[in-house]
Each structure stands twice: as C-alpha cells, then as structure tokens.
Amino acid sequence: MSGRHGSSAPTVLSAEAPAFSCSSLVHVYRVAGTDVAALRGVDLVVQPGQRVALLGPSGSGKSTLLTIVAGIVRPSAGRAEIFGTDLSRASARSLHELRRSTLGLMLQGASTNLLLHETATGNILWALRGSPRGSAAVGREVLEAGGLSIDARPVGAMSPSEQQVVALAVAMAGLPRLLLADEPTSQLDDVARDRLLDVMVDVAAAQGTAILLVTHDETVAGRMQRMIHLRDGRVGEEETETGRYAVVGADGSIQLPEALRAAWPAGSLVSVESSGPDELRIRSADSAREPRSGLPGGSS
Numbered sequence: 001m002s003g004r005h006g007s008s009a010p011t012v013l014s015a016e017a018p019a020f021s022c023s024s025l026v027h028v029y030r031v032a033g034t035d036v037a038a039l040r041g042v043d044l045v046v047q048p049g050q051r052v053a054l055l056g057p058s059g060s061g062k063s064t065l066l067t068i069v070a071g072i073v074r075p076s077a078g079r080a081e082i083f084g085t086d087l088s089r090a091s092a093r094s095l096h097e098l099r100r101s102t103l104g105l106m107l108q109g110a111s112t113n114l115l116l117h118e119t120a121t122g123n124i125l126w127a128l129r130g131s132p133r134g135s136a137a138v139g140r141e142v143l144e145a146g147g148l149s150i151d152a153r154p155v156g157a158m159s160p161s162e163q164q165v166v167a168l169a170v171a172m173a174g175l176p177r178l179l180l181a182d183e184p185t186s187q188l189d190d191v192a193r194d195r196l197l198d199v200m201v202d203v204a205a206a207q208g209t210a211i212l213l214v215t216h217d218e219t220v221a222g223r224m225q226r227m228i229h230l231r232d233g234r235v236g237e238e239e240t241e242t243g244r245y246a247v248v249g250a251d252g253s254i255q256l257p258e259a260l261r262a263a264w265p266a267g268s269l270v271s272v273e274s275s276g277p278d279e280l281r282i283r284s285a286d287s288a289r290e291p292r293s294g295l296p297g298g299s300s
C-alpha cells in the first residue's frame, strides 16, 4: 500500500515527540456568567502512528478534547502538545500551519469544512492546493469505498451520509500525520461504515498516521488500537486486549468503577491499603468499621 500512497517527506516538527500528549488538561466553557468544566485534568499520550478511540457518555468531554487537539480551542489550563508544539503557546499562525501540514480534521458537522457548490473530487483537489503532502488518489479511494467515485453532483446536493464520506476523503487525502475524527461514520449504514473503516485503517497504517477518533460505536472503536473511556472530563478507563483497566492520572488519582459510584458518593471515607507492589485494597470505611454498639464506649 505504501507505494500507492507515496508522498513527499512529511513535515517533521519533532522527530521523537508523541503525535499528541496532554497532562492535567483542563477546559472550562464560560457561558453567560456560568462556568462549565468540560475537561477536569486529562492525561493522555498518543504515539505517532497509533490509532486511538475516545469513548464515553454524552458530555464527558470527547469533542472538547478533539477541538483542543485541533488547535481550535485553547485549553484553560494544563499542557497539550502536537508533535512537540505547545498548543497553549503556539501563535495563531503556527496553529494554522499545523492544521494545514500535519492534521486531518473531520469534526462534528461533516459539511462545515466542505465547499458545497463543488463536487466531491473538486473538494479534494481544493483541499490539496498548496499542500506540502497529500494524495488525490487516496481521496478517490475513500470516495470509491463510500460509493461516490463517479459523482458529478455538488456536495450541497448530497445526503448527510454522502457528505460524511466526502469529508473523510478530504481529511485522508491530505495524508495527515494525525487524523482527528469526531463520529466519522455516524451517518453510514453498517456496510458503508465497515468499508470506510477498512480504507481509513489501511491508509493510516501505510502512512504511519496517528488517529484520535471520537465514537459511540463499539465496532468503530474496535478498529483502533486503543480504546480510552472518558468520564466527567477525565480519562476513566482504557481497554486493551487483556481487559478494561482504570487509568492512573498524573496526580495519582483513579476513578471508581461505575457500579460503586452511587454507593460511594463524594466525601465517602475509604481505607486504601497496599497489600503488595501490584495490589491495592480499597474498602468503604463503613464496612471496615465495627457496628457502633461494638465500639468501646459505643452507646447505640
């Protein structure tokens, strides 16, 4: 595949740097005098060429994280870097350059980044104008997988699912070093979704493209190499081939399993005992405590 998808040398911003990394990342939206904490301390590292799915309930901060990685929204606090470029400090100009040369964006609302009066192919060619890397052939391959290889309609006359295929074709045609995709196949039926995923994974593997992809669809997530679950604006768990694990944050915190959250509300006291280098025992203080009547001096 790599021959077919061959391109000029990639723009190397920092050879050894992760595709994306963030630590203690916080984002607060301020709307009409009210603060909404969308991200509450996210720690995450995505290596070059790694494919990562972001999952989590609605409102857990997935899209916010993606717009920060895209350099569209500046984080309120914490650190976020793309290939070694600090997103908090980068000038508007270098963020623009980063998006042009390094990132492929397919954010929510597939049609927002498309020229509606142009055809699918016209959109790909437009996106590749002056691009330091990029392959119209890859764009056409994605269109073909989505059944749009021969289509003279302007994108504005296409259905939402067809526009989603075009948006993915445009994003992939740029041969980005990091593809950011928010629900990239949400409008597609299962057959089209699987065909598109095949091409996406195939091209990404051939090009060494890292992917950070938001999805609610476990099938889509399963095509990525890592599955990260966000909860309440933090990384809660990660699924690997060997199981689903809680993730220790930079501050040493871990989230409670969902099933225990109602039983152990904020402020609950727990005893945390290390019973070996690889084992931690957490018990509710209530269960550890003797009944009051059994306590020395207990009166009830």
Ligand SMILES: Nc1ncnc2c1ncn2[C@@H]1O[C@H](COP(=O)(O)OP(=O)(O)OP(=O)(O)O)[C@@H](O)[C@H]1O
Residues within 6 Å of the ligand: 029, 030, 031, 036, 037, 038, 056, 057, 058, 059, 060, 061, 062, 063, 064, 065
């Ligand atoms: N532009 C905005 N202005 C104000 N609050 C916002 C904005 N965007 C998101 N939020 C709030 O930030 C929190 C995280 O939202 P976000 O969209 O990042 O979550 P999400 O996990 O992507 O949700 P979904 O799966 O529904 O897309 C939510 O409480 C949301 O209401």
